[in-house]
Amino acid sequence: MKVVVVGGGLAGITAAVALAQGGADVTLLEAKPRLGGATMSFTRDDLVIDTGQHVFLRCCTAYRGLLDRLGMGAHAPLQPRFDVTVVSPQRRARLKRGRVPAPLHMLPALLRYPFLSYPERTRLSRAALGFRRLKLADPATDEQRLGDWLAARGQDERTRRTLWDLFFISTLNVPGDDGSLALAGKVAQTGLLGDADAADIGVPALSLGELHGAAAERLLGKLGATVRLNTKVAAIEAKGPNEFAVQIGRTAEGEDILFADAVVLAVPHEAAARLIPRGALPAETVDGWAGLGAAPIVNVHVIYDRKVMDVPFAAAVDSPVQWVFDRTRISGMHARGDDGQYLAISLSAADEYVDVPAAALREQFVPALAELFPAAREATVTEFFVTRERRATFRQVPGTARLRPQAATDLPGLTLAGSWTDTGWPDTMEGAVRSGLSAVIALHEQADNEDAVSELTNEQVNTVDSVREVRS
Numbered sequence: 001m002k003v004v005v006v007g008g009g010l011a012g013i014t015a016a017v018a019l020a021q022g023g024a025d026v027t028l029l030e031a032k033p034r035l036g037g038a039t040m041s042f043t044r045d046d047l048v049i050d051t052g053q054h055v056f057l058r059c060c061t062a063y064r065g066l067l068d069r070l071g072m073g074a075h076a077p078l079q080p081r082f083d084v085t086v087v088s089p090q091r092r093a094r095l096k097r098g099r100v101p102a103p104l105h106m107l108p109a110l111l112r113y114p115f116l117s118y119p120e121r122t123r124l125s126r127a128a129l130g131f132r133r134l135k136l137a138d139p140a141t142d143e144q145r146l147g148d149w150l151a152a153r154g155q156d157e158r159t160r161r162t163l164w165d166l167f168f169i170s171t172l173n174v175p176g177d178d179g180s181l182a183l184a185g186k187v188a189q190t191g192l193l194g195d196a197d198a199a200d201i202g203v204p205a206l207s208l209g210e211l212h213g214a215a216a217e218r219l220l221g222k223l224g225a226t227v228r229l230n231t232k233v234a235a236i237e238a239k240g241p242n243e244f245a246v247q248i249g250r251t252a253e254g255e256d257i258l259f260a261d262a263v264v265l266a267v268p269h270e271a272a273a274r275l276i277p278r279g280a281l282p283a284e285t286v287d288g289w290a291g292l293g294a295a296p297i298v299n300v301h302v303i304y305d306r307k308v309m310d311v312p313f314a315a316a317v318d319s320p321v322q323w324v325f326d327r328t329r330i331s332g333m334h335a336r337g338d339d340g341q342y343l344a345i346s347l348s349a350a351d352e353y354v355d356v357p358a359a360a361l362r363e364q365f366v367p368a369l370a371e372l373f374p375a376a377r378e379a380t381v382t383e384f385f386v387t388r389e390r391r392a393t394f395r396q397v398p399g400t401a402r403l404r405p406q407a408a409t410d411l412p413g414l415t416l417a418g419s420w421t422d423t424g425w426p427d428t429m430e431g432a433v434r435s436g437l438s439a440v441i442a443l444h445e446q447a448d449n450e451d452a453v454s455e456l457t458n459e460q461v462n463t464v465d466s467v468r469e470v471r472s
Contacts, residue, residue, distance in 0.1 A: 003443075004029065004246045004260040006233050006275070009037020010429055011417035012266035013216040014066055014436025019264075020223035021069075022440075027258060028225060029246070031232040034213045038392060039429065041209030044385070046336045048207045052299050052389050053325050053346040055313075059190050059198035060430040062437060070215040078202040082106075085311045086166070088115065088318040089371040097196065103128065105196040115162040115317055123154035124163070131188035134181070136424070142401035146184045147177025162317040167192065170323060171426050172396040173295045173348045180398050183426045203313065207330055236263060238277040242413035242447070264439045266417035269394060270294075276416075280409040288403040292420055293395035296388065298350035300365050303333070303383035307341045308369070308376040320368050321345050340382060343369065350388075358386045393427035394420045407435065408442040415439040415446075 001024045005016045008030030016028040034040055040051050056063050058078050067073045082097040093114050097105040110124055130153050134141055146168065150160055165176040171187050172179040191199045204211050220227050235247040244263045248256035265272050273290035313325040327342045328334065345365060347353055353361065362384045370376040394400065404422040407415045417439035418432065425431035 001025065001262060002260045003262045003264065004258055005264045005266055006246065007266035008035040009266065010039060010066070010212065010432035011419065011436040012264065013212065014433045015264045015266060015417050015439045016220055016225055017069055017216065018437060018440045020220060020225040026225040028220060028227045029231045029233055030229050033230050034209060035216050035227070036209055036213030038389060039208040039212050041207040047331045047333060049301070049331065049387065050208045051387060052297050052392065053344050054208060054429060056202045056429055057191050057198060058200040058202070059194060062433040063430045066433045070219055072211050072215050075206045075211060076202050076204045079200045082199045082201065085314040086115070087314050087316050087372045102196040103132070103193050106192065113163065116159055120156065120159050126153040127155050128193060131185055132193055134185040134189065136182050136185050136189065139402065141185065142180050142182035143398050144181040145177065145398050146179040146181050149181050166315045170348050171428060173297060173393045173427065174396055175349050178397055180396055180400060182401055183396050186425060205330065233275060236265070236275050236277050238279065238411050238414065244413065262413040262443055264415050264417055266436065266439065268391065269418065269420040272416060272418065277411060277414065280411045280414055281405065285405055289405055289420065292400055292403055294391035295393050295395045296350045296354040296390045297392040298347040298353045299387045300345040300347065300361055301342070301385050301387065302366060302369060302381060303340055303342045304376065304379040305340045305382050306379050308373045308379050309341065309343060316372055319372060320364060321372060322347055324369070354388055354390055358384065361386055396426055407438040408446060412446045413443065415442040
């Protein structure tokens with residue numbers, strides 16, 4: 001079976017690897033000069049810079065499975081126990097899970113959380129119990145606004161800003177109150193209130209480009225797949241059941257057309273709406289997902305002449321800083337003879353920052369870091385720059401669940417992948433990987449060829465079974 005995978009982000013990588021391991025003749029097309037999609041890296045003044053800071057949790061089983069298949073699992077270590085330092089201009093706290101079973105594992109840390117009053121802490125159980133009882137598959141759940149739901153359960157403004165926002169802004173990429181209750185509930189039920197170790201955080205020890213794109217290109221080469229970079233698809237035409245023509249944009253040799261038995265369309269939702277062949281899905285379905293919108297993420301990079309932060313990462317409250325990460329070792333900074341420290345601030349739901357000039361962001365965030373980390377007050381900023389992901393995720397607000405399509409289409413041999421599709425998860429790396437697996441499952445189900453599924457590795461079959469369970 002000849003399969004063309006359009007899009008080399010995590011969804012496309014996942015689908016391409018699974019299909020190639022199952023024996024398909026796979027060609028992966030990516031418009032950019034490297035694989036990885038939103039999880040790429042580039043070099044700047046001998047530093048390796050990630051396009052954005054990405055972390056994952058122990059409960060992200062599909063993503064972790066992909067890392068293992070790429071041979072990168074050892075380079076993405078997980079905390080032994082969930083442990084987050086929370087800083088403000090006035091104080092610092094530590095949220096660390098206890099050694100007791102769920103759902104009591106976070107209770108001791110929350111009862112000592114100094115950013116909330118005692119009455120505010122005692123009311124946290126109302127929200128936690130409410131999250132446990134949420135019916136995530138009920139369409140009415142997705143129609144509710146998170147902030148309204150939390151307020152109705154005794155979570156005042158202070159509680160929402162200094163606790164719940166730590167988890168929901170970074171995962172939903174919209175202001176905390178504006179998020180879809182269903183997606184927030186997925187985060188709460190799976191990560192915060194699931195198994196005791198579900199929320200343990202993993203931070204890559206390598207650049208994202210090496211962890212994903214470079215590793216995927218090596219593995220796909222070994223599997224006999226073809227990877228074509230700098231290759232933009234202009235159109236996809238259905239010639240008949242399981243017969244497709246994929247037109248590449250004009251090259252020096254003219255137009256290039258690839259013929260395939262199947263296509264996995266694994267590009268962002270707006271691009272997918274342009275490329276999907278006529279007849280694949282009803283027009284209202286395509287128009288629906290084309291309207292999912294986009295939300296930006298901005299990353300502020302600050303390099304000091306000395307060490308100023310004493311933890312690998314921290315969350316901030318009462319500050320414009322949201323999360324800040326020590327990127328010194330991963331960037332190769334010391335290898336170039338620089339003894340300072342490189343911090344990266346990750347700003348989700350960054351509409352207010354995405355068009356602000358770097359100089360103005362420097363005026364705001366360098367003093368903000370000095371308020372959080374006293375050692376920064378005496379340090380010198382040697383470099384400052386900003387990276388912007390203008391369309392980092394879709395806008396994960398109420399009402400979007402009904403707009404997210406399933407992997408299968410009405411054209412046999414054509415499936416959709418991407419973290420914007422109906423994965424049951426927010427627009428995250430885990431959602432992207434699950435979507436790639438769902439696309440492969442849909443291809444096999446369309447062809448009624450269970451033998452192809454059985455050719456996957458045991459680890460892949462286990463992950464595929466879990467994806468089927470999520471989808472059901």
